Amino acid sequence: MSVISITDVLAGKFPVNEEITVHGWIRTRRDSKAGISFLAIHDGSCFDAIQAVVPNDLNNYDEEVLKLTTGCSVKVTGTLVESQGQGQAFEIQATGVEVLGYVEDPDTYPMAAKRHSIEFLREQAHLRARTNLGGAVTRVRNTLAQAIHRFFHEKGYFWIATPLITASDCEGAGEMFRVSTLDMENLPRTDKGEVDYSEDFFGKEAFLTVSGQLNVETYCSALSKVYTFGPTFRAENSNTSRHLAEFWMVEPEIAFADLSDAADLAEDMLKYVLKALLEERADDMAFFQQRVDKTVIDRLKALISTDFVRMDYTDAIEILENCDKKFENPVSWGIDLNSEHERYLAEEHVGAPIILQNYPKDIKAFYMRLNEDGKTVAAMDILAPGIGEIIGGAQREERLDVLDARLSEMDLDPADYSWYRDLRRYGTVPHAGFGLGFERLIAYATGIANVRDVIPFPRTPNNAAF
Amino acid sequence: MSVISITDVLAGKFPVNEEITVHGWIRTRRDSKAGISFLAIHDGSCFDAIQAVVPNDLNNYDEEVLKLTTGCSVKVTGTLVESQGQGQAFEIQATGVEVLGYVEDPDTYPMAAKRHSIEFLREQAHLRARTNLGGAVTRVRNTLAQAIHRFFHEKGYFWIATPLITASDCEGAGEMFRVSTLDMENLPRTDKGEVDYSEDFFGKEAFLTVSGQLNVETYCSALSKVYTFGPTFRAENSNTSRHLAEFWMVEPEIAFADLSDAADLAEDMLKYVLKALLEERADDMAFFQQRVDKTVIDRLKALISTDFVRMDYTDAIEILENCDKKFENPVSWGIDLNSEHERYLAEEHVGAPIILQNYPKDIKAFYMRLNEDGKTVAAMDILAPGIGEIIGGAQREERLDVLDARLSEMDLDPADYSWYRDLRRYGTVPHAGFGLGFERLIAYATGIANVRDVIPFPRTPNNAAF
Numbered sequence: 010m011s012v013i014s015i016t017d018v019l020a021g022k023f024p025v026n027e028e029i030t031v032h033g034w035i036r037t038r039r040d041s042k043a044g045i046s047f048l049a050i051h052d053g054s055c056f057d058a059i060q061a062v063v064p065n066d067l068n069n070y071d072e073e074v075l076k077l078t079t080g081c082s083v084k085v086t087g088t089l090v091e092s093q094g095q096g097q098a099f100e101i102q103a104t105g106v107e108v109l110g111y112v113e114d115p116d117t118y119p120m121a122a123k124r125h126s127i128e129f130l131r132e133q134a135h136l137r138a139r140t141n142l143g144g145a146v147t148r149v150r151n152t153l154a155q156a157i158h159r160f161f162h163e164k165g166y167f168w169i170a171t172p173l174i175t176a177s178d179c180e181g182a183g184e185m186f187r188v189s190t191l192d193m194e195n196l197p198r199t200d201k202g203e204v205d206y207s208e209d210f211f212g213k214e215a216f217l218t219v220s221g222q223l224n225v226e227t228y229c230s231a232l233s234k235v236y237t238f239g240p241t242f243r244a245e246n247s248n249t250s251r252h253l254a255e256f257w258m259v260e261p262e263i264a265f266a267d268l269s270d271a272a273d274l275a276e277d278m279l280k281y282v283l284k285a286l287l288e289e290r291a292d293d294m295a296f297f298q299q300r301v302d303k304t305v306i307d308r309l310k311a312l313i314s315t316d317f318v319r320m321d322y323t324d325a326i327e328i329l330e331n332c333d334k335k336f337e338n339p340v341s342w343g344i345d346l347n348s349e350h351e352r353y354l355a356e357e358h359v360g361a362p363i364i365l366q367n368y369p370k371d372i373k374a375f376y377m378r379l380n381e382d383g384k385t386v387a388a389m390d391i392l393a394p395g396i397g398e399i400i401g402g403a404q405r406e407e408r409l410d411v412l413d414a415r416l417s418e419m420d421l422d423p424a425d426y427s428w429y430r431d432l433r434r435y436g437t438v439p440h441a442g443f444g445l446g447f448e449r450l451i452a453y454a455t456g457i458a459n460v461r462d463v464i465p466f467p468r469t470p471n472n473a474a475f
Numbered sequence: 476m477s478v479i480s481i482t483d484v485l486a487g488k489f490p491v492n493e494e495i496t497v498h499g500w501i502r503t504r505r506d507s508k509a510g511i512s513f514l515a516i517h518d519g520s521c522f523d524a525i526q527a528v529v530p531n532d533l534n535n536y537d538e539e540v541l542k543l544t545t546g547c548s549v550k551v552t553g554t555l556v557e558s559q560g561q562g563q564a565f566e567i568q569a570t571g572v573e574v575l576g577y578v579e580d581p582d583t584y585p586m587a588a589k590r591h592s593i594e595f596l597r598e599q600a601h602l603r604a605r606t607n608l609g610g611a612v613t614r615v616r617n618t619l620a621q622a623i624h625r626f627f628h629e630k631g632y633f634w635i636a637t638p639l640i641t642a643s644d645c646e647g648a649g650e651m652f653r654v655s656t657l658d659m660e661n662l663p664r665t666d667k668g669e670v671d672y673s674e675d676f677f678g679k680e681a682f683l684t685v686s687g688q689l690n691v692e693t694y695c696s697a698l699s700k701v702y703t704f705g706p707t708f709r710a711e712n713s714n715t716s717r718h719l720a721e722f723w724m725v726e727p728e729i730a731f732a733d734l735s736d737a738a739d740l741a742e743d744m745l746k747y748v749l750k751a752l753l754e755e756r757a758d759d760m761a762f763f764q765q766r767v768d769k770t771v772i773d774r775l776k777a778l779i780s781t782d783f784v785r786m787d788y789t790d791a792i793e794i795l796e797n798c799d800k801k802f803e804n805p806v807s808w809g810i811d812l813n814s815e816h817e818r819y820l821a822e823e824h825v826g827a828p829i830i831l832q833n834y835p836k837d838i839k840a841f842y843m844r845l846n847e848d849g850k851t852v853a854a855m856d857i858l859a860p861g862i863g864e865i866i867g868g869a870q871r872e873e874r875l876d877v878l879d880a881r882l883s884e885m886d887l888d889p890a891d892y893s894w895y896r897d898l899r900r901y902g903t904v905p906h907a908g909f910g911l912g913f914e915r916l917i918a919y920a921t922g923i924a925n926v927r928d929v930i931p932f933p934r935t936p937n938n939a940a941f
Contacts, residue, residue: 012731014631014699032731033699034902052730053698054631082902084731109731110873110903118901135894136901138697147698151633158624165480165520167617172932173639173706174652174721176939186640186654186676188683190710193670196659204659210652210710210720212937217654224932224941231604232519232613233480233499240639240706244656244676254676255640264518265478265498265550265575407576428601428941435584435602436500436548437576466638466690471678473642475690475894 016055019097023089029101030086031059032109034139037122038077046074048106050085053144056292060092060100061085073108078115079122080139083108127462134466134475142300145293146463149286150451156285157238157259157447160278166234166261171221173240176213177425184244185216186254217242221260222442223376223429226405229262229440230432236261238447246470250459253448255468262442268378268387268404271441272364275391275400276317278445279362283309286454302456308395309454317362322385325354325365332358345372346390348397355392363392375415376429377403378441389443396453402443409433482521485563489555495567496552497525498575500605503588504543512540514572516551519610522758526558526566527551539574544581545588546605549574593928600932600941608766611759612929615752616917622751623704623725623913626744632700632727637687639706642679643891650710651682652720683708687726688908689842689895692871695728695906696898702727704913712936716925719914721934728908734844734853734870737907738830741857741866742783744911745828749775752920768922774861775920783828788851791820791831798824811838812856814863821858829858841881842895843869844907855909862919868909875899 012032013023023029033052040046044065049058063074063085077083087103094100112118119133120140130137137143158168174188190210191197197208206214218224221237228235241258261278263270287294287309298306329340329350334357338347346365355363366389367380377386387404406412412433416423423430451463461467466475478498479489489495499518506512510531515524529540529551543549553569560566578584585599586606596603603609624634640654656676657663663674672680684690687703694701707724727744729736753760753775764772795806795816800823804813812831821829832855833846843852853870872878878899882889889896917929927933932941 011736012699012729016631032904034697053633054700080902082904109905110899110901112902113900120901135693135897136697138694144698147633147635147694150636151628154634155624155628158621162617162621165482167519167613168620169613169931170616170706170723172721172934172939172941174708174934174939175941177941184656186656187659188652188654189659190650190652191659193653193655193657193662196662210712210936211934211939213939215939227601227941228604228613228931231500231602232610233478234520240636242640246676255638257636263478270477431601433576434579435576435586436546436578438498438548439575465635465694468638468640468677470676473638473640473677473679473681475638475641475643475693 014054015050015052015057015059018059018089019055019057019099021098025089025091025099027089028086028104029089030084031061031101032084033058033082035077035079035081035083037079040075046070048077048083048085048103050083053138055148056141056145056296057097059097061087061103061106062100063103063106067103067106069106069108074106076111077108078112078118080112080115080118080120081108082110127459131461131467138465141296145296146451146455146457147465148293149290149455150463152286152290153282153451153454154238154447156282157278159285160281161236161261164234166236167228167232169221169225169228169235169237170239171218171224171237173218173242174211174215175218176211176215177223185219186242186244188215188217219243220258220444222262222444225260225262225442226429226432226440229264229442230436230438233264234261248470250461251449253460253464253467253469256460256464257447259445259447260442262440264438264440266404266441267439268366268389268402268441271402271404271443272317272319272366272389272391275402275443275445276362276364279391279400280313282450283454284313287313297455297457304395305454305456312362312393315361317364317391318359319364319366320354320359322365322368328354328358343369343371351390351392351397352394355397356394360394362394365390365392373403375419375421376405376412378406379411379415387441393453396449399449399453400443400445402441404439404441407433407437407439409437480520481516481518481523481525484525484555485521485523485565487564491555491557491565493555494552494570495555496550497527497567498550499524499548501543501545501547501549503545506541512536514543514549514551514569516549519604521614522607522611522762523563525563527553527569527572528566529569529572533569533572535572535574540572542577543574544578544584546578546581546584546586547574548576593925597927597933604931607762611762612917612921612923613931614759615756615921616929618752618756619748619917619920620704620913622748623744625751626747627702627727630700632702633694633698635687635691635694635701635703636705637684637690637703639684639708640677640681641684642677642681643689651685652708652710654681654683685709686724686910688728688910691726691728691908692895692898692906695730695908696902696904699730700727714936716927717915719926719930719933719935722926722930723913725911725913726908728906730904730906732870732907733905734832734855734868734907737868737870737909738783738785738832738855741868741909741911742828742830745857745866746779748916749920750779753779763921763923770861771920771922778828778859781827783830783857784825785830785832786820786825788831788834794820794824809835809837817856817858817863818860821863822860826860828860831856831858839869841885841887842871842878844872845877845881853907859919862915865915865919866909866911868907870905870907873899873903873905875903
């Protein structure tokens, strides 16, 4: 077979008045009194279905065509013609309809042609890509992923596959899942009666990574411009619309760079990928605009055309302290900002994305570079109107003595960081990077409220279905 | 800072006789009797280093420049000039050398400028990207990954992130790692005294996936052309040069397609990505040719320009039975072919890549489509000269009754496959796909013998270091 995609047919890539064959699933069937059926055929290659006009003189019209329901799979042959009616520019005057697969018991088919709640679709994760919403999310997700790879590739960054299974004790960015092949009903024990991980697959305790950053720094210290784009795990019992136990993260790391370079890169990347989205998936974005978030396209256009505002944490605290707004969480220098603060700054005070930088060292990780003031570190968060924090990054501490002092201050054992310290012992360089939660980007780009609806099979507390 | 890449300098993208600044690490320093030092400066952006010619009248010449050793990081400013000597076309007449980081105790620096065994480098995985070999592997890996995404994107395939954590009982393609947050020293128990997984993070037993195929079939049944490219796990205690506990896999899945379509796609994909590699990474490939495998470039060129030969398993058995070659493992219809058989077929009998197809059903998975003969399934393996099997694929069983009969034959419970069966109940379509182990592709493309040397931080039995 050599199957053509409906997106190419609708884009006018095939000659009219010639024969064409398409494959897909029935979205709807409508029968006219004149004895003609209209089939909307969808193959997922774009938002729209193509219409096939089926005359009742086909020899399987009564026995098969009239039994077609939403979700049935078909192969339709006919003449491609310009459409007379509204909607698409082209349609097919069918001369043959071959049924590939019926829907067993159409009355109970979960994806029947009606609106489904987003929660119901989540429970039908194996079928939800068949809906308008599920298809549009998938195409947008793909477009953003491709644009991310393209952006970094064009700029000379190398994609690095950092490991997911880790036995390092040095991440500490969140609760971790254990990875093991020990027989749980019959655990090996040491002399002291503790679980004997020397018998485990990796010869020691192993976990799923919470970030590729520390690992990718090793490659940054050799190839200068690198990024990860891979899965990441958090075993936090967070049942929120912004958390997943398994999610994808983008983490670029740049050598010979400071915080400002990382901020520039983040701003460029966001603009590049969202611009690609608006250009390449206008069909799906129109759907999100209509059905999910009336402001989504304007919001993305504004972000693309606006210079991000850079603001120091200390200045932000002053703004928050002196504004008229009453916050639930009190503001003072040293606090970690809450969503209400971030949104006030981005949405009300500035009205543009903010790169908030130079946070108090006590609320940030050990590897962030200490500033001259001795109180703050070269960290940044990017806050976008409508969502709050979307990117977090930092310049890394490249000075071995300062890093060691920070480790000691935080009661961390330098021995656990020996390979990370090596990067500072051998030709250390200033470097910086950031992390972008891919699902949060998709949620932001589509207006979808819950990250569970922008990943094919979400993993959350008490749920690893499918 | 706005850092330029040495690859762009060597490619002639900057004007000669003007000032330029590069950043990188010292590969070597050579001092002439005339009081000039030659620094080879490398930033990982390409295989080659750029030479900086440093006169002894720089004010930090004695104190700093003469202390530079392999691995030190520097910022060098000077005039870009056409090179008089052999090697690169351009070099820098330095007017300033700023040392960013020295190497602590150069005598013990693990990556000193000499040849290291590949096994030694594996133990220094956090530093090995600094070597010629490590850098070349990383750039090749990136080029192949980018080409894979580009190939599928250009052909209208959507990238799908199938889940890594799975609670499905239906994979059965290999031994799995358990994923858990239970307190191992204090496991919760049911009334019967068994471990109580209802208390675990996902409310039931969960594992790391061995393949995204079953999950991606759900998206194929909605969007027609999809692929995965993500990590996969096998908890097999295999200490071989071809096995990793954590590796990356590419798994396209095409709707309205049969085995032949999947074979075409696999052939097209391999040729596309290897052609991109030869074109985009000529520098690194020349290195592999010189140092690792004298035949590698010819081998890739041959693969790109040769039509793959399609052969039925049954015919292959006949060839093997009737050839003069003595095999260690006896040949008869029904056996799973060994590497010696595969290599004989590809290297000696045909002398070209072979797509071997229609295997006995008893040695293949339940989901592969039963052929008319009732004995074989529409499965394929692609065997390449020089490596053997590189891709495995199949047309999937889309007929519910046949699938159910196969499940029953193999003593598998249909209830465990309810969502997979739904795809056959609701608008089933013929579909097919394949899996490519990404590290095996890189090994094949570089001539590197062990997959542990083509992934940044390999995970194998008793090793999850870094």
